[in-house]
Every structure is written in structure tokens, then in C-alpha cells.
Amino acid sequence: MSNSNIINTVSSEATIRIDVHRDANVPDAIPKVNSPLLIVENLCKRLENGKSVLNDLTFSLNRGQIIAVRGGSGVGKTTLLKCISQLSDYDSGSMTLFDEDGIISPETNGISYWRSQVMYVPQRMPLLDGTPLEFHEKISKFFYQKSKPTSNPLAGQIEEPVRIAHEWGIESQKWSQKWSQLSGGEMQRISLAISLSCHPKVLLLDEPTSALDNHSSMLVEKTLMERRNIIIITHNNDQSGRVSDFILELHPFGNFKFYPNPLIEVNDLI
């Protein structure tokens, strides 16, 4: 007997189905990528000037996958992630998250809860008052209110983001320094470490290594590849080739292509 996975690649022109068969005798390898985690369907957004940026965009992020979003400047990558995280409005479309406990949507579970589970991390944090430690404290309180009590991952646990950031070269005393006294790369790593330690089901990352040198960038990539369940915007083709399972390529006027990363074997996706 063999298991069968179906990978749909969707483009504005066509939907292609690739049936991939696997020998059931081979032990399951991580990651389990055959069940949908997040489905985005028929997403449409026009700008105020009438220009279409997202046009009937449909794709899914399966469990254990990373999708790289690519495309020219101004084509709508950030807009897409902000729409998915409900930080930007859109004209039509729907998003569904498949949790162990059931199906989650912004409409049924509320936008705050949705954002805590499908978390957008901007390329640059708006300049905040205070220190990263104080920011983490505030976020913890928010999570305590919004998360289910049994799954509150943050209360009192500053150790986790500090440990993650430390692996990326951030010394612990940086957490007590004012945001305004941190470099762009330090801010980027600290805000990403805080987001990771919030344990959202899906992370939406907007060029998370844009301010980093190559070495730091590779350290962050390693963590992201271990964590997975990520949609990441990147202008770096080498990076998308290294980290992603699928590529979502945005083109002008809302056109798009969604396809497996050609640099990895299809069998790796099973």
C-alpha cells in the first residue's frame, strides 16, 4: 500500500495537480507536510487608485513547510502578509487556520486571536519607547489575555527569546538597552526572537534578515528552517532557494505563480 500526497500548484492561469506516491513502509520523516495548516483563498485587493495588487490569490501552507514570497519592489508582498494577518483590509477572500483543536478563522475567533496565531513580523519595528525587556513584558500580558490559559507560552519566560537571540549573537545586556540605542540588525533579531517565542502557529516574516550580515543571516535561517510553518518575504534568491519548500511569486496587476522550490526534490516535500 502506498500513501498519496497531492501538491497543488496554483497560478493565475492554471491549477496543476501533481500526485506524489510514497512507500508506506518507509518510516515517516519529519516534517509532516501533507496536511494544510493555513489556506488563503481567492484573496483580492485593490488600492485606492483602483490598481489591483492581489487578484484571486489562492495557496496553502502545509504543516512543516516554508513558503518564500518573491517579486519586484511594490508588487504587493508586504500587502499580502498584512492582509493575511488582518493588519490590512482587503476586498474579498478568506483565510483558514487548521489547528489541533479545530478550524480557526478571523471571523469566528476574532482578529486579536488570529493575529496572535498568524503573526506578522515587520522588516523594521516602529521605533518604540523603552527596552526590549519592557516590550516583552507587555507582549506577555497580551498573550496571557488572548491565549487559552493552558497554552500561555510566555508568562514570565523571558529566557526563551534571550536564548534564541543569543544564538544569533545578541548579548543578553542588549535586552536592557533602549530600542533607540540598538542597531537595525540587533532590533531585527530581537523582535524576531520575541515573535518566535510567542509560538504562533504561523509566522509571516517580512525580509527578516535584510539588516543582517551574511553570518548572522545564516544563523537566523538555521533557526527558521528548524521551526518551519513560515511564510517569508525575501529578495534574496539564494535564501529562498535554501529555505523554502514552495515559492509564491507575485507579479504586477495581481498575477502570481505558486510552485515547488525547484532546488529541492519533490520527494522531500512528502
Ligand SMILES: Nc1ncnc2c1ncn2[C@@H]1O[C@H](COP(=O)(O)OP(=O)(O)OP(=O)(O)O)[C@@H](O)[C@H]1O
Ligand atoms: N498604505 C498604503 N496606501 C496606499 N498604497 C499603499 C499602501 N501601502 C502600500 N501601498 C502600495 O501598494 C503596492 C504594494 O506595496 P507593498 O509594500 O506591498 O510592496 P512590496 O512588494 O512589499 O514592495 P517592496 O519589495 O519594495 O517592499 C505599492 O504600489 C504601494 O505603493
